[in-house]
Amino acid sequence: MTAIDLRFAIAEALERSRDRSTRLTDAVDDNDLVRQHSKLMSPLVWDLAHIGNQEELWLVRDVGGRDPVRQDIDELYDAFQHPRAERPALPLLNPTEARAYVREVRDKVFDVLDRTPLEGRKLVENGFAFGMIVQHEQQHDETMLATHQLRTGAPVLHAPEPPAASGERLPAEVFVAGGPFEMGTSLEPWALDNERPAHQVQVDSFWIDTVPVSNGQYLAFIDAGGYDDQRWWSERGWAYRNEANLTAPRFWRRDGDGWLRTRFGVVEPIPLDEPVVHVCFWEAQAYAAWAGKRLPTEPEWEKAARYDPETGRSRRYPWGDEDPTPEHANLGQRHLRPAPVGAYPLGQSAYGVRQLVGDVWEWLDSDFRPYPGFKAFPYKEYSEVFFGGDYKMLRGGSFGTDKAAVRGTFRNWDHPIRRQIFAGFRCARDHRPD
Template identity: 60%
Template structure:
């Protein structure tokens, strides 16, 4: 097996190990819907196998379908999440057996595949990268479901490096053009393509994500009771939903507490805040006298190397993420304190842009100039428009192989179950630039 094939096999195994670990719980936990906005865990488990069968076995391998009768049940567009508990879903044991059978055949297809042929679906192993990233994305969704579940003891924790004094609060990104998106990264999605030139004026961006301590100051200053800081839609949402703090936060005896995977604990001041919606992130930025960065501003700050005149795959360079660079892949079930990864700094000096928390941007999810849907419209194209806001950077729960400088995530502006936070930006004054 070639080096690329060995890497693909290892990445597929890493994703499957996570899926099985997050579903190694009582059947009652697997089949129950813990929130109307999430699927039962057992649906996610079988869905990753069905997606793998559709794309690797049928589309790339030309094999006869294994379970065509379940395709519609595990089609993410056929049934909204609220309907899925009522479907005749595969029993947990049956789901595990199904995805194991699919995976064995997928490895056979991989072994026989010619990854050098010009077929765009198979070239450089794209179809395998597609299903590998898809499974890691559902693993992160499973973690969000387990957080909503509220039962302790289901999710492992771990150790993280200590933070360090913050130093400068913001870094300057000089004016000028940069190349956004990619035309070279082999496993990038269609919405990351094509590479294109974007010219930006000078701006400042936070060196670190906004911390829980800084966000608590917004709360303690009455930020959730003052409509001045909220967009009209955000204020209507906040009042209607009676939102008064980030999801899972409570106020007890004059202090802020949070519930993390079923266990209450004091809110750690130096960790990046998470579980805030775009509405909340936008309101905080206004209160702070700042704004959310556009996604172009975020991407330039994250990966553009002005000396080399090119974009990096990651803030620190093109080397794949390692333990010195970023908090990724569920090392621990929380963000690391700010300042924990100086080796992961970007060329402009911004830190922790990859990992920790997904960062809301001000941008709507729109196609790049010259966009072409591939390999199917339902991954990106059907979501384009002004309903969804772009998130960047990945979270502590994101696997290293499923994130990069150009990766674009998106969600509705009121969603809070995702591991999302923010950093702020502001224009540079003439003298500053």
């Protein structure tokens, strides 16, 4: 890619991210922007100004060497200084001020992009700092989308329906032969530090579900008394099930003999053929035990997603090395729901596994750890401070994840109790030759 092409690609990614941030914040009035819709989430106006502040810190001040725009607000928008529950009480920028601030920062960023050599310094090599900021904004856009799911009131977000399932008769699971494969990356220019470096991992043979677990399958677990049977739950999972009084995925409620869910302000019957979403790790783990299976590990998931047994190499994405298109995966908030299980045949992996990217983040039975040879870059607070904490891995992205943050090596993590995120799962099992 030439320098001109790279600058154009960066500008397009920055504009795509900002367009999405604008749609998410313009969809509601100022009262909704400053309100905290859940103690799990920041007010939408905090997210917006935080996006601008991170952009100012890294691109205007560091990369561009420019004078600060609003150094006086750095502490207010430092995510490590103030827990989400406390942020509404801070003297935050109001919606008008926040919008003006992010516009001013972005104008300076485009000037920095025009004038900065994208080489010679690790932070700017191949536009890394700009890519990091694009991913940061898109991650907060998905967080803001989750906040919209938590708000009450009439629907304000709208999108077309996702494509239907292919109609093919798919196998329930596929076999992945044991052996080594290359996990992680040392070449992806915008890969973040926890994805690096590429390294060989040995994985034993296993079976993995062809598609994510559907609402219909999960309803069978509920109907079988899965939430009331301690046999299927780990000790910690059972304790949380009782503490939180879990009886179904978040946003579900009984309606006579059936079930309804609330989705971005719309109350609707549960679509049985969609991947289940808004379940925590403990619920996913209990379902897998009830089904006689388990959750995949992170190396298993990545091998099923990336490894091509014919060539012996790991792909960038399940379908190959080309960037995602609307035919490959349900990404970028193009739709406001997962597509039915079995959709996107062009997005399947070399093993024939579907919907590994997009639709729902997938809980994995692995803790968040560094790869061998990990080096924090460009700051410890992105990954290193979270290693060893109470986190479980999530891979693959959701319908609310942008293509900039969903390559086959991208790693996400969260507390195992989290249910407001767009997370589902698929199952795996050991291979026994007998």
